[in-house]
Every structure is written in structure tokens, then in C-alpha cells.
Amino acid sequence: MSERSGPGGSEPGPSLSAITSERRGLVNLAYRPLGSTADAQDAAQETYARWYAMPAQQQDAIASPGAWLTTVASRICLDLLGSARARRERYRGEWIPEPPPDPGERPGGQVGRTALDPAERVTLDESVAMAFLVVLESMTPAERVAFILHDVFCYP
Secondary structure, three states: OOEEOOOOOOEEOOOHHHHHOOHHHHHHHHHHHHOOHHHHHHHHHHHHHHHHHOOHHHHHHOOOHHHHHHHHHHHHHHHHHHHHHHOOOOOOOOOOOOOOOOHHHOOOOOOOOOOOOHHHHHHHHHHHHHHHHHHHHOOOHHHHHHHHHHHHOOOO
16 A cells, blocks of 8 residues: 555555545536536535545545545535525526636546647537536436536446
């Protein structure tokens, strides 16, 4: 196992870099159902707060910290979506989330894409983004999280 760095010396467990390397994926995961970059970052931060609030023995017992973080972030998103509905903080207009983060901020970026005419690329990106929003609009919060985990991030 890797070494844990901290004030208490070195203890066996997941390394800090292994845990923090999941942040970008957690923000992207949370952004899809929440539709807000700020809310997604808050959800990722809350996930990390829950991880570091656990005793070291519980952290060591987790076989896959990345899977644990993903599960907790998904549940936090469901809680946020449910609480917004309970407080009636619903937007009265059509639900359109903020534009997604820049492609360079996403895992994988634009690697492997063929070059398109800039006008074609803009048209394609806009049509795919609108189709994705329409699909998300028609789902319940739980269905959104399940859809994103399964179809976007390829989790079983």
C-alpha cells in the first residue's frame, strides 16, 4: 500500500495524491445532474470533507477510495436536488444549466478527435449539448444520477 502523509507520521492507507486526483472527476460527475459549476464544486468539497472526517481505520478499510468518493458524491447530488425541490427553489423558466467546463478541464480533453470545420464543430457541439439537456430535463434526480454514472462515466 502507499503511505499516508500527515502530522501523525506515515501510516498505511491511500496516499493524499491518490485521493485528490479524483477531484476533477468528482466535479464533472456532480456537474451533470446539478447543472451548476459552483454546486458541483461544493458537492466535491463536501465529499472530501466526509472522507477526511472518517477515522484512519475506516479509510484504510475502503478497498477503492475512488469508488467510495464517487458513491458519496452521487448521494450528495441527490440530496442537493431533493432539498432544492423541498425548499421550492425551482427556477420558473426552462431548465438550462450553465455551460460545461472548458474541454481542457475535462478528463481526456479533446484527444483523439478529428479536426472539423469550426462552424461544423460549433453546430455539432450545440446540438449534442441541447439533446443532452433535453434528456436530463425529462428525468427525475435519481434517474439523472443513474444515467450519468452508467452512460457518461461507464459505471455498472
